[in-house]
Amino acid sequence: MDINRIITLDEFIIRQQNEFAGATGELTGLLRDIGVAAKIVNREVNRAGLVNILGIEGTENQSGDVVQKLDLYANEKLIECLKNSGECCAIASEEIENFIELPGIHDKPAKYVVLFDPLDGSSNIDVNVSVGTIFSIFRRKSDFTGPSNIGDFLQTGLEQVAAGYVIYGTSTILVYTTGHGVNGFTLDPSIGEFCLSHRNIQIPKRGQYYSVNQGYYLKFDLEMRRYIDHCSDLNLGLRYIGSMVSDVHRILFQGGIFLYPSTRKYPNGKLRLLYECNPMAFIVEQAGGKAINNHLNRILEIDPKELHQRSTIAIGSPDMVDEMKAFVERYSAVTS
Ligand code: AMP
Ligand code: P6P
Numbered sequence: 318m319d320i321n322r323i324i325t326l327d328e329f330i331i332r333q334q335n336e337f338a339g340a341t342g343e344l345t346g347l348l349r350d351i352g353v354a355a356k357i358v359n360r361e362v363n364r365a366g367l368v369n370i371l372g373i374e375g376t377e378n379q380s381g382d383v384v385q386k387l388d389l390y391a392n393e394k395l396i397e398c399l400k401n402s403g404e405c406c407a408i409a410s411e412e413i414e415n416f417i418e419l420p421g422i423h424d425k426p427a428k429y430v431v432l433f434d435p436l437d438g439s440s441n442i443d444v445n446v447s448v449g450t451i452f453s454i455f456r457r458k459s460d461f462t463g464p465s466n467i468g469d470f471l472q473t474g475l476e477q478v479a480a481g482y483v484i485y486g487t488s489t490i491l492v493y494t495t496g497h498g499v500n501g502f503t504l505d506p507s508i509g510e511f512c513l514s515h516r517n518i519q520i521p522k523r524g525q526y527y528s529v530n531q532g533y534y535l536k537f538d539l540e541m542r543r544y545i546d547h548c549s550d551l552n553l554g555l556r557y558i559g560s561m562v563s564d565v566h567r568i569l570f571q572g573g574i575f576l577y578p579s580t581r582k583y584p585n586g587k588l589r590l591l592y593e594c595n596p597m598a599f600i601v602e603q604a605g606g607k608a609i610n611n612h613l614n615r616i617l618e619i620d621p622k623e624l625h626q627r628s629t630i631a632i633g634s635p636d637m638v639d640e641m642k643a644f645v646e647r648y649s650a651v652t653s
Contacts (some may be wrong), residue, residue, distance in 0.1 A: 326352045326491060326502045326511035333495065343404045344454075346460050347429055348401035348479065348493070351452055352511055355483040355491055357398070358391045358450060359504060362485040378412045379625040380589065387442050388412060391435035398606055405572070406457055407432050407465035409624055411592060416624065418465050425460040428451070429454050429478065430469045430593060432592040434610070437482075438560020447486035449474035449562025453596040454479040470591065470624055474617035474631060480596035481564045492566070495602040499569075517571075520606040524572025525637040528558045528564045533580050538611070541578040548574075561588060565597050565632060569604055574633035586629030590621055594628045609636035613645060 327349055334345045392412040396419075399405040403422030404492050409415075409432040421427055433452040440450050444573075445616070456478055457469040481493025489504040491511050501515030527548040534542060556573070558564050564575050588594050598608035598616035608616040611629035619628060631641050 323505075324513040325511075326513070329500065329502070329513055333497070335496075344495075345354075345476065347399075347402050347404040347431070347454065350398045350404070351395075351431075351481070352491065354395045354398035354448060355489070355511070356509065357394045358506065359483070359485055359511075361390055362387060362436075362442075362448065364518060365488075379414060380411060380587075382439065388436045388439045395433055395435050395450070395452075400432055403427060406431050407469060408432070409470050409591065410435060411481075411589060411625070416465065416467065416470055416573070428457055428461060430457050430465060432470060432596075434592045435591065437562050437593065438558070439558050441558070442566060444559065447484055447563045448560055449482040449485060449566075450594055451482055451562060451596050452597070453477055453592055461594045467624065469573075471621045471622055473520045474590075474595035474598055477595065477599050477617075480599040482566070482596065482600070484562050484566050486563065486566075490566070492518070492569070492600060494600050495604065496599075499600055500605045518569060518604045520569050520601060520604040521572030522605075523634045524553075524568060524574070526571065526573040527576070527637075528555070528557050528568065528633075529559055529575060529576040529578070530559070536576050536580040536582075538649065540645045541576070542612070543646040543648050544547075545576075547640070547644065550601055560621060561593055561597065565601065568600065568633040569606070570635045570636075574637040575632060576631050576641070577629060577632075579629050583627060585627045585629060587597045588630055590616070590619060590626050590628040591624060594630050598630075598632060601632050605635060606633055608632035609638060609642060611645065611649075614644055 323543050330345050331349045334340045402426050407416050407418045407425035407430045411434045425461050430452050436448050438448040455472050459466045479495040483491045490501050492501045499518040503509035503514035504511050592615050
């Protein structure tokens with residue numbers, strides 16, 4: 318077979334299904350519909366400056382971020398596509414306070430729930446800096462014949478069936494894992510398909526960049542300031558876009574470490590555990606990296622207590638996360 322032959326996302330997803338005897342195609346359908354939603358959101362993100370969906374909606378979301386119109390558009394499109402899939406029984410979104418049950422199709426009970434941040438890094442939208450969509454898929458735990466409940470969402474990251482992100486940048490790339498490695502697909506606008514472009518992504522053991530909002534340096538705990546000083550001593554470059562998807566995407570390919578530590582404004586960290594930290598941690602671990610919080614707990618093992626709970630995070634190259642861990646152990650008074 319021609320190794321240069323195009324492999325579309327749909328083809329790849331279906332091939333993966335064939336590895337699972339007895340698979341019904343439900344997860345395949347769900348993943349493919351998320352791919353469709355990504356293409357729809359991509360179309361609007363790319364023309365946001367041309368149509369009246371820039372600017373601020375004026376409301377605030379669960380993170381207290383002022384909601385941009387494109388956030389709401391992306392949120393609506395993801396919900397629409399997941400509704401049409403019939404494979405998702407309920408969703409949770411950064412833009413919505415509680416989870417939403419989705420009606421079944423042909424009375425077939427769906428077995429998956431999906432959590433997502435529809436447009437991460439949305440403060441960058443109006444200045445044409447890359448933003449992204451992050452999603453996380455779990456098997457529901459509630460009885461299939463009954464309604465969904467919050468327990469379907471409050472699962473540890475280790476229980477994720479799939480996780481992925483779409484980065485709307487110089488090109489639009491969808492990266493996802495189902496626990497069997499990480500693969501990246503670049504959207505070819507000329508054929509309207511995501512095509513396999515980054516097979517079996519492996520994160521470098523270390524990198525030349527660290528990524529943190531240096532502006533908060535004086536607000537970080539001592540151990541974090543010491544680690545950041547260490548990064549400077551190593552002459553590492555600082556790269557921080559202010560969009561987690563973009564910052565972690567760079568690290569996945571070039572190596573490095575992304576940090577969002579505890580600050581006075583966000584003592585438990587700013588990023589959301591269920592639809593930012595967990596999916597990105599699943600992807601990075603599957604690529605050979607690590608993801609822990611400031612208490613040195615593995616992100617994927619944190620037992621969630623509420624839908625929009627926040628977490629501190631250090632995520633990226635394994636050797637660099639280990640080094641940061643050593644600094645926390647050496648300088649922090651309490652590590653558990
Ligand atoms: P399903 O019957 O479609 O819900 O699939 C059952 C299980 O098989 C899923 O929860 C996955 O663990 C695995 N699986 C099925 N389809 C796929 C796929 N396209 N890619 C990766 N894993 C899959
Ligand atoms: P700060 C975007 O609003 C976001 O949720 C993440 O994508 C990003 O990493 C972080 O917040 C940036 O936060 O406090 O540095 O502006």
